[in-house]
Amino acid sequence: LEEPPRELPATVHNLSIAGSNLSVLHRAAFAARPLPDLRLLRLRHDNIQVIEDMALQGLPALRTLDLSHNPLLSVAAGAFAGVPLLRTLQLNQALLAAPLEEQLALALRNLSLRRLELAGNALRALPAALLPAGLEELDLRNNSLQRLTAAELRSLEAPGLRGLRLTLGANPLSCDCALRPFLAWLRVTAARLPDARSLHCAGPPPLRGATLLHLRPEGLACAATEGGEPGQLETASYVFFGIVLALIGIVFLMVLYLNRRGIKRWLHNLREACRDQMEGYHYRYEQDADPRRASAIGTP
Numbered sequence: 001l002e003e004p005p006r007e008l009p010a011t012v013h014n015l016s017i018a019g020s021n022l023s024v025l026h027r028a029a030f031a032a033r034p035l036p037d038l039r040l041l042r043l044r045h046d047n048i049q050v051i052e053d054m055a056l057q058g059l060p061a062l063r064t065l066d067l068s069h070n071p072l073l074s075v076a077a078g079a080f081a082g083v084p085l086l087r088t089l090q091l092n093q094a095l096l097a098a099p100l101e102e103q104l105a106l107a108l109r110n111l112s113l114r115r116l117e118l119a120g121n122a123l124r125a126l127p128a129a130l131l132p133a134g135l136e137e138l139d140l141r142n143n144s145l146q147r148l149t150a151a152e153l154r155s156l157e158a159p160g161l162r163g164l165r166l167t168l169g170a171n172p173l174s175c176d177c178a179l180r181p182f183l184a185w186l187r188v189t190a191a192r193l194p195d196a197r198s199l200h201c202a203g204p205p206p207l208r209g210a211t212l213l214h215l216r217p218e219g220l221a222c223a224a225t226e227g228g229e230p231g232q233l234e235t236a237s238y239v240f241f242g243i244v245l246a247l248i249g250i251v252f253l254m255v256l257y258l259n260r261r262g263i264k265r266w267l268h269n270l271r272e273a274c275r276d277q278m279e280g281y282h283y284r285y286e287q288d289a290d291p292r293r294a295s296a297i298g299t300p
Helices: 101-108 151-155 175-187 230-258 260-289 293-296
Strands: 012-016 040-042 063-067 088-092 115-117 137-139 166-168 201-203
Touching: 012 115, 230 260
Parallel strands: 012 040, 040 063, 063 088, 088 115, 115 137, 137 166
Antiparallel strands: none
């Protein structure tokens, strides 16, 4: 299939199209044969790359749309304009081909979503722009989230999102000091994360596999930074500093060795100069101490 089928019973409630090559959902793709009672539409693994304005026109009762496992490249601002009752949008493994957060934010702005699924999209941060007021469930499992920052947590406390429930399983959570705000928030609001008890640390190595809820925020050390672990970085810095000092020492010894004759000559000259100076002091001392010289000076 390269376009949605046209001959469908008007009373159909659920429609699933999988494994096709729809590629582009054109404007009014379903309008030729409206489906006024359709509530669930699954378009999984259909190679959908582009969704044009009003692509879902003709589906006024649609409440659940599944676009998972499609390499989306472009989503028009009016892509979902024809489905005002849409409440559940599934985009699992659909945002890997291109960064679409801004486009999706525009496309979702007039919807009243209750559930949004974004699992398996390699997300590194909470997609705050995609969280409309009134959203009740957000699936962020199997992404690349290492933590939720303090700013992201504040966005979850916005008036329209205080009832939002998150699922965060299978994310590589880094249990270092940067996780403290999230862990403190989690211990207070664990009911908002149905899978809170299954969250485990992916690092650092001493805490790998530890259950998140068994940790205390104050017990998390600054053991991981972007690009490496500070403990390892600090050790590497000391090693590098030691190598530099060793090289300086080697160069200094080589200079001394190569100039050993000149250094010996310089030391000999210094010693002779010191000896002459000391002999001069000694001679003057002897003259000052000679009684004959003293009596001769005192005789008129």
